[in-house]
Every structure is written in C-alpha cells, then in structure tokens.
Amino acid sequence: MKVAGINTKHPFNLYYNGGEYVKICGTQDGYFPDFGHHVANEMGGIWLHPIKLLDGFWLKLTDTKRNISVWSRADGFTSEPWGSRFQYDHGLSYIPIAMERTQFAPEQVKGMTAGYELHHYGEGELHLKVELFTRTDLRAVWYSDEVGVRKGAGDQATVLNPREVLVRDPENDWFVQVGTDLPGDQLEVGTELYGPEFTAGAGCGIAFRTELTIPAGESRRFNLFVAGSYVSAEECADSYRQLAANHQELLVEKQAVYNAVADRAKLTIEGEADWNDVFTWAKWNNQWLIQKVDGTGRALTAGGPTYPWWFGCDNTYSLQGVLAIGDPQLAKDTLNLLLQKSEEVNGNGRFIHEVTTLGAVSNPGNTQETAHYIAFVWDLFRWTGDEELLRRHYAYCVKGIDWLLEEMDPDHDLFPSGYGIIEIAGLNMELIDSAVYTAKALQSMAEMSAYLQDAAAESKYSELATRCIDSINRSFWQEDEGLYADAVAPVSDVAPKIDYLVSLAEGQGVTGYREYIEGLLAKATNRGTADSADHGWLLNKNWVIVTPMEAGIAEPDKAHRALDNMRNDTFIGKYGTYLSGTFQQGTMTISTGVHAVAEAANGNADAALDLLNRMRRSFSRVLPGSFSEMSPDYGCVVQAWTIYALAVPFIRHFFGVEPFAARQELKLRPQMPSAWSGKACTLERLIIVDAEFDLSLTEQDGVLTGQIRNDAGWTVTVEWNGQTISSTEKLIELNM
Known part of the structure; x- marks a missing residue:
C-alpha cells in the first residue's frame, strides 16, 4: 500500500521518514531547504537524535556530449510506509534520463540509505558526469545550549578512501560517515562546497563524482550511505558497514515491521475502503514517531519535524491509541521514560511537559498533564496487567495528587490552578481540563488503591473524586449557555485580563469581543457576590470544554445538553472541531478526536463518525498518507495524537x-x-x-x-x- 503524488498546489511540502534511530525530512521535490524555529533553519535534513548528521544530499547530472547540466529535482513523489520514492521522469530537462530515488532509515541501525536508478530512454550511448553531493551539519537538538551542550567551531572531515568520508565535531563525540558505491574515485571535500541549496550551519560539503556511459535502454544503479554516532567513530563505522553490506536486507526487515504493524488491530469496515486505508496509515504514522536514544530511552515523540522529542500531555492522549492498536511495550517504554525524567527534575509528583532527546527538560509540567498522567496509569494497567509497573507509577501518582491538591490548589476547592493543554499566556487559572482530569485522576487513584488493597486510600480518593465531580458540575456549568466554562475565577482575577484577552481576539480578526467579555464581567458583577467569589467564564469557548463528556465527568443531562449545543458551526468546521469557538482560527486532530470520543462515550456514534469524517478530509493534504498537526494543511506533517483521535473512537467505542x-x-x-x-x-x-x-x-x-x-x-x-x-x-x- 502506498500513497503517491506531489500536491501540485504546494510542490515543496515536507515528508518524514523514520527508523527508531534516524529521521529524514526534506521536501517532496527531493530537496532540503532550511526551515524551522526551534533550531532556526535546522529542523530538516537527517537526524540521529539527539544530533543532526546532514543538512541534505543532492544529485547533479551532466550530459558531457551536449554540455547540459541539471540538478535533479523530483516531479513525482510516492509516500511508502517504510520510506519514500522520488520520480524524476520529466525533471531532468533535455537529458534523456528517467530516474527514481528510493530512501529509508532502518529501524535499528543508526543510519539511512538512498538508492538511485538511472534509465536511459533515448537513442545511442549517453555519456554522463554524475555528482553526488552531501552537506554535513553536526549539531545538537533544541534546548542544548541552555544545558551547556554546544557544537564546535566547524565539522572536521577525514577522507577514509575516495568513496568514504568520516566527519566529526571538534568539541564532541559526534560523528557522521558518508559514502557511496558509485564507481570511480573522484572526490572533493570542503567547508565551502555546496549543492544547489545554500544551507545554514558550519558543516562540510562532500562531492562524489564519476563518469558513466549508458547504452540506450539500459539502467545504472548506485547508493548513498549515511551513518552516525553520538558515542564514537568506531560505532559510526560499524553502522556504516551494516548499511553498505546489508541495505537490501535491512529494507526487507523494515518492510516486515510495517507489515506487522498493519496486521495488528487490522480494521476492515465493509464498503469503507477509505477508512480502512486511513486507519492503517495512522498506525504507520505512529511507528515513524518512535524515537530511541541510547542511554536515555525509547518513546513516542509528539510530531515531525517540528516536535521530534517527548511530551507529557501529548502522550497521555496518544498512548491510549497506542494501547488500542496493540503496542503495549511502546506505551510502557514511553511512560517509564517520562516518569524517570519527572522524578529527576521534579520529584514532587509533577509530571513533565517537554523533554528533548538530549534528556533536557524545557518545561517541568503544566497542571493538566499531571492529572492526565495519573488517570492514564490506571488505563495502562487495565490493558497490560503489569502490576510491577502499576506499583512503580502509583508511588509517584500519590505525590502527584498531593502536588495538585496542595501546591496547585491554595484555596482547596479541588480545582488546581495553572496552565492546561491550552497554553495561552495569562490563562493560568482554574481551567476546565485541569479540573476534569483531576477528577478522573482521583477516580483512578481509588481504583488503583482498591486493586493494591489499600482500603483507606481507596476511601480517601473516592470521597475526593465525588466532591470534585460535584463541584465541576456545579461551578463550571453555565446554565444559560448549556455549556461548561473554560475556567473558574473571581471577577478580581478576570477584570485585569480584559485588555489582553481583547488584544488576542482582535489579533485573530474577531470583532465585538470587548463587548462580549465586558458583558460577562457585568453579569458576574450584577450577581451581587464578592469580587473574590468564583464564577464560571466562557472566555474563548475552547475545545477543552468537551472534556467533561470525554472523561465521563459530566452529569448525564448536562452531557446531553452540552453536546447538543456544540453540534453547530460555532464549534465545528469543515475539518473538525475548532481549537476555539470564539476564534475559529484552527483545528487539530486532538480537538476533533476528543470531541469524537466525547460523543461516542455518550452514545452518539453517528455524531462521532461525522467529526471523524470531517477530520478525514485533511488526510494526505500535505504529506500523502498522513494527517497534519493543524487541519487541514499546516504544522507538523505527522502528529502522534492522531492515533488517539482514530483508535480510541473506533476500537474503544465503536x-x-x-x-x-x-x-x-x-x-x-x-x-x-x-x-x-x-x-x-x-x-x-x-x-x-x-x-x-x-x-x-x-x-x-x-x-x-x-x-x-x-x-x-x-x-x-x-x-x-x-x-x-x-x-x-x-x-x-x-x-x-
């Protein structure tokens, strides 16, 4: 199964190939332009996390008889689950060559290979000069500078032979070995040597050159091999030898892995071929995002190429889908890595938000994800039966509840304060998602305690869960709107934020927001309660107001009304559920997925499928065979929590x-x-x-x-x- 074709509206869309070690990202025309903001202009190319190996590689062909030179640029692209294929049937100008480039990263080898096949479709003999260029760029992942890990002044190359070059960073044990089986012995290496794209970074250019004579109707094949190491030159050389000697066998092994992924939790709905294919691709997309780093761990990353590291809240959603598609080991590996980093950096029960592949934690954790983590631990146990894992995580969950209900809940109303999944500056108050997942966490703690035969703890957490749920349905419920509020806060907390909230709305092109928010403020003030008393606020109608229904916290009559009141064009657009009903400026697979789960969890399978059908409209819009982070066509070209959005409604509910x-x-x-x-x-x-x-x-x-x-x-x-x-x-x- 494959998905073919370049999107002609956006010919420079990205692709993403992934083994468990190496990730490859460029554009679907076969090039590697600079892009990205975490490491400015460096998020593409070839990465062996936590280091980058190459900015990219390029091929130049010259018809020596007619003196015509062409940098090969693909005019066709095929997305395969195991890699990518690029077709150059018409992109080589007046040289009668059709070419295909096939590339992949093996699952368990620290490297990648690109194979080229040139076919002469003209008459007579074709005399070609072939130049295979690469550009190294050894550097560390984002947030490395902040923890004192910096690259050296420039990459240093050592020519091993005319067809193999070893490059290292002068200050770190970072290595990349580049080579080819292209015949001949012409080689050029230099820091000022570039291909058709001038790339950022203090790298090294390498050009392998040769001349070929190809009779009419015949073909020639050659390969590029790239191996890396963040440990030693010896390990790098060993990976290179594996690639050069066994790349065909490694491709067969990789294809077998992806066939096995397709065969797990294999969905077949009669007459729904599109859904069957989409579901299979979602499982393959998930496999692309597994990242292994020796000495740190193996876990599911958030998205490629913009967020190729590990997140707390992304995974407490994504791993629910991972369990459903039959990969419990990945779920365990991921949660264990996140727990280890949380213990190292926080130690107090707070669950981390973001950790890079270098092991550096850039955000120690938002409020919502500690609660969501605790709830997921029980879910993970129900699917795995791993009591040792349960006991290990339970100890940290106890601390997590204490952190939520003590440090983060100074007024002791069971609604912890702080940022939730919606990270909008200024909205670090008592938010609906944090409250809902805290209630779910308390329910899960009661279940875990019961299983572990701690009756006192079970009673304690059950009583707290009941109180928390009652409070959510009382304090967050907005009777006049028939919806749950975004947040609970006193007038004295909201009034100073009005100008800022208005500026956000106006920045999104929303008119009339000042009148709306001042109306809410006036209504709260006219109730005659003190400025310090809590009120529910529908500030932005964020998608997370659906979480009470998703998590089973909403009272049945309120769940029914809220879901009915969200089935309209305020909340739902062409591609699914808006991130904000007020702004209507963005849609994600997670907002749509959580909404679909909420509908299905409350017996509304048709409404859930409608949302998922809307989400499906964005499939293959950018990267054939994938959903983008932001629907329909921007952000990461592959996003982990899409597996939640599909596998949870389909497997756990349908x-x-x-x-x-x-x-x-x-x-x-x-x-x-x-x-x-x-x-x-x-x-x-x-x-x-x-x-x-x-x-x-x-x-x-x-x-x-x-x-x-x-x-x-x-x-x-x-x-x-x-x-x-x-x-x-x-x-x-x-x-x-």
Missing part, C-alpha cells in the same frame, strides 16, 4: 473494547454508527498483553451478529441493547 488484563477479562460494549448498518465490521489481531482476539460484528435493525475468536480463553462479556452474554469459549457466536 467496537466497545474494555479490557482488564490482570483478570483476563474483556468487555465489549459495541455501538456501530448507523452508516455501517448491515456492514461486516471486523477487527483482527486485537492484542491485549499476550492474548489476541478477532472481532467480527454486524449490526442491522437493532440485532448484533458475528463472531469473536478468543483463543486465550479469557472471559469475554458482550453488552448490547440491554442484553449480556459472557463466555470463555474460543469461538463465541453472537446473535443478540
């Missing part, structure tokens, strides 16, 4: 999958959208710990039929329309 691995129990509460009525809906190789299940369900006229393969003999319970069946049979037949 198929209704609820495991309790430690008890070998699987509960199914399916709810199929009406658009799928009468269609066979299958989910093959649903993996929970070491058990596999195949689900085949069809709903028609209120009757559920199908089969469940249960080779592990777990207790499988199916609930449907008030009916319940429970069985340990290896093949369970349904007719409910």
